[in-house]
Amino acid sequence: MVTAIIMAGGMGTRMRGKKEKPLIEVGGIPMIQHVINALLASKGISDVIILTSPNTPKTSKFARIGGYSAFQTPGNGYIEDLQYYISECFQHDSNKIILTITADLPLITSEIINQVLLEYEKSRKPAMCIAVPIELFKKNGLKPSIVLGDVVPSGLNILRSNNKQQDEEVLKLGKIELAVNINSCEDIVVLEDVLSNIGLKI
Numbered sequence: 001m002v003t004a005i006i007m008a009g010g011m012g013t014r015m016r017g018k019k020e021k022p023l024i025e026v027g028g029i030p031m032i033q034h035v036i037n038a039l040l041a042s043k044g045i046s047d048v049i050i051l052t053s054p055n056t057p058k059t060s061k062f063a064r065i066g067g068y069s070a071f072q073t074p075g076n077g078y079i080e081d082l083q084y085y086i087s088e089c090f091q092h093d094s095n096k097i098i099l100t101i102t103a104d105l106p107l108i109t110s111e112i113i114n115q116v117l118l119e120y121e122k123s124r125k126p127a128m129c130i131a132v133p134i135e136l137f138k139k140n141g142l143k144p145s146i147v148l149g150d151v152v153p154s155g156l157n158i159l160r161s162n163n164k165q166q167d168e169e170v171l172k173l174g175k176i177e178l179a180v181n182i183n184s185c186e187d188i189v190v191l192e193d194v195l196s197n198i199g200l201k202i
Contacts, residue, residue, distance in 0.1 A: 001046030002117060002158075003096060004039045007082065008032055008103040009053030009075050022059045022103035024182060026191065031182060032059065034106040036068065041110035044117040045099070051085055059103075083163055090161035102155035106191070107177035113156075119171050120158050127159040127166035132179045142179055142190060154178040 008022040022032035032050070039048045050068055052060040053075030063070035071089070073081035082100060090096055099117070101108065120128050131151035137144050144152040151172055159166055180191050 001097075002044050002099050003161075004042075004045045004048045004099045004101065005082070005085065006032060006035055006039070006048065006050045006101055006103050007078055007155075008050050008059050009056050009073050009081050010078065011055045011075075020056045020058050021182070022056060023062060024188070026106040026182070026188070030062065031106045032062070032103040033066075035101060035103055035108055036066075038108045038110045038113055039099075039101070042113040042117070043110075044114060049085075050103075051081055053081060086161050086163045090163075094160070094162040096161035098159055098161050100157045100159070102181060104182040105155055105178065105180075106182065107180050108156070109177060112173070112175055112177055115173075116156065116158070116171065123169045123171075125167045125169040127168040128157065128171055129168055130154045130156040130158075130171050130173055130178065133172055133174050136174050136176065136179050140176060140179065144179075145181075145183060152179070155181055 010021065023030045026034060036048060039045050048069065050059070050063045050070040051073050052063065052070055053073045055075045060070055060072060071085055073084050075081065099113070116130055131148070132154050134144065134147060134150050134152055137152060146153055151170065156178065182188060182191065
């Protein structure tokens, strides 16, 4: 089984408002709750851990009140905080499968997560990066934050818990649910447009 880690410790400097980014509501529900729901509904996920930091105290409180497992990191950055968690919690299990996902993917579904896990089972590499073709962004008027060749990293990854650089397979999935992440107030407007155009409901 797979441990899912929700990365929810970033400062969210591009969000203008008092709410921490994971708690921004989409469809009347905090973004992170959409991610939690999808993970809990996935048949391949054994447990869900929320990584928070001093940057996201309200998200930590949200996790406690909701009864979710949470772990506070130093808040030094995405990679640094993940490495810190792995070194602290997987010292005696260097081969555990970990799925990491950002808290700003409110359209993610359990079906997509199940598909990713199935593709990972077929792969012979220890790590997998799920990426979205750049054409999908252009088609829907989305602005990617990072472009690597002809794909955009989705914020969903799988790796082993050995805290070392790992050989990685890139899985391309043309899913709008993986393309829409919320990094700014403008992204929320784009999200509403995308939902309207493709008929998705959340």
